[in-house]
Amino acid sequence: MLSALLIAMLTAITVWWLLIQRLKDKPWTKQGVLPTSQETVTSSAPKVGLWVFLAVVSSLFGLFASAYMMRRVGHGGLASWQPLDEPNILWINTLVLVIASGAMQIARNRIDNDDLNGGRSYFLSAGLLTVVFLAGQILAWQQAHANGNVGADNPAYSFFVLLTAVHGLHLIGGLFVLGRTTLRIFRSVDAANVVARSRIRTSVQLCTTYWHWLLLIWLGVFALLLST
């Protein structure tokens, strides 16, 4: 519940921070076109959209984390919580996801500099590493199963599978977009179409942000799992 409170406060602060400058306007005193006004849909619309979506995703994981902590402390339910022996492979998986995020960043830097050829292999590797991460997570489930203390009646195990699965599903969603963008990159490497290249740049930037954020969320989830 504490983290739920924290989310609420962070949200309030963010909204306040976003609006503070503009909320002081006295609109009834000024007429004419004001300098702060916007023209029309700008290139940042997809980015804003992504950040709003990431806020939703963060809220989802934050609430899962709250539920995790409340359930662990329990309401007289301590007996049923048997701490899990976290599978060691999770460390390797984490490393793989960090490298994937790094590769994504390199791809982004190169493609931002109009070097589609140089960027695409990194972009593709980021995708492949993510697939490796997901396979690793499935191995982790098997390892956890082998370690014992499993079964539907141990909430520690249920939460472990649930949190990794929900995180994995978000990555799979990302992989879908990554796949489409990769196809677009391979199609237009040689083409000089400015609009197509601009769209690719935007897509790669969005993917990079998404991957970094999901890495952060995974680190948070992993820390939460390790803490018990």
Place this chain on the structure above:
Amino acid sequence: MAYVAIADRDHHLHDPTTFIEKYIWSQDHKVIAIQYGSVAIGVGLVALVLSLLMRLQIGFPDTFPFITPYNYYQFVTMHGMIMVIYLLTALFLGGFGNYLIPLMCGARDMVFPYMNMLSFWVYLVSVIVLLASFFVTGGPTGGGWTLYPPQTVLEGTPGHQWGILLMLLSLAIFIVAFTMGGLNYVTTVLQARCRGMTLMRMPLSVWGIFVATILGLLAFPALLVAAIMMILDRLIGTSFFMPALLSLGEINGTSGGSPILFQHLFWFFGHPEVYIVALPAFGIVSDLLSTHARKNIFGYRMMVWAIVAIGALSFIVWAHHMYVSGMNPYFGFFFATTTLIIAIPTAIKVYNWVLTLWRGDIQLNIPNLFAIGFIFTFVHGGLTGLFLGNVTVDLPLSDTYFVIGHFHMVMGVSPVMVLFGAIYHWFPKITGKMPNEFLGRLHFWMTFLGTYAIYLPMHYIGILGMPRRYYAYGSTDFIPSSAHSINEAITIAAIVVATAQVVFLINVFYSLRKGKQAPDNPWGATTLEWQTPQTPPVHGNWGPKLPIVYRWAYDYSVPGEAKDFIPQNEPPKGHHSLASS
């Protein structure tokens, strides 16, 4: 970075060419709004019929053999869930959000039209899944709209077989739909406003819808988390929420789960949900009052700040729904305090509405009747909320008809009054026809007086101690026979109010076919949606050029001006009109 603004592109934005693209798989925000609105009203009528069946049972017990206790609880549950989520949330945000945001902000459409279209179709799937639960073994769930475990998933509760699963699944699908729509509403407000439309020049309707959407995006995940975990509890026997218990004489397989955890998750969503419904209503009613009283809204900045403050505070009051759950009394103290604090910005809004009417040139048009009616019902429901927000007063009143009276007044009748006001207000723009005056007034008076006849006496029988959620009361000492007579009267009033909604539907269909042709701006309103070149607005909304905004949305009765309103896109005197890019 090279980027071509949508308005400057040489091809039109997702221009529809066939009938199907125009009216079915449409990406036009106005069509999607009408689709959302029609489905929401359709499913809302189902919930209305369910409430009548409940009232028939309570008013005249032992009269209707087809209403069994089993059915009664299913009616209660489905009525509540449909009204709150599938009608109010969908109609305010999916319906009016979709219609008004691009038009009021001066945009051609939402920024992600394809996702917007998906949002509606996914919403429709969620409604179909929900209604499907009427036709499965055991029928829909009867666990109450709050779906508290463990009883919702235990044998003996109606719909524990399939009903609860379909309910949770439907909610999860709804949340996906809402997220797709919500991303659009927020991003469109932030990114697609026309030139000159600063945040502080936006009409309050857009402010209300904008902040409510942010609340929804952050709060619905709590319901999703709860739904996923309860589905797992029900299907594969995890024990997130399920404690060890005896059910029908047998020890259940689960152990250690926390039902209170579900309550926290549910209400962390559930309380912001109240404001997800209320904030758009606050915004819209401000615009209705200002337009029909021919006066600028009193305290515009205060109104915006209040909307933002209420939105932020709504995340830290949720446990006032759980005073009787046995939680730590210090928590109760904390949540009672935050609950009372949230009354401050809310009261500011009420004062400002009244002061907007004060010495205004009040036009008693149908939308204004509903808007003024809203002030009554909202003040009424809000004041009883102060009673229930205090732990010590809440304890004896909890689970009585006082609570039913309170929340129906504050988040049932009040938002619905605004919805009707909004439908009558924008009907000329949406359809190009004027609504019928007589039928509209009849609808208002029957609904307004009728709902008072329903909910005012409920406070009284609540204070008597009459508990809610009972199928029949039999004969008890503490419930006098007069309370039973009141219940009969309430049921009759409910039938009258339901009939009034038939009058509304007749009005909609009659006016669509035979209504007077609507002028472009029948109410003399300043906001952009009334300044479109066509009525109803065509695809792309604005013709070749986007509007430019020169002033705020409330220039009514400006001293020294010939007209009593100045549209937002009218340049100031001596100012050359800018050519839009």
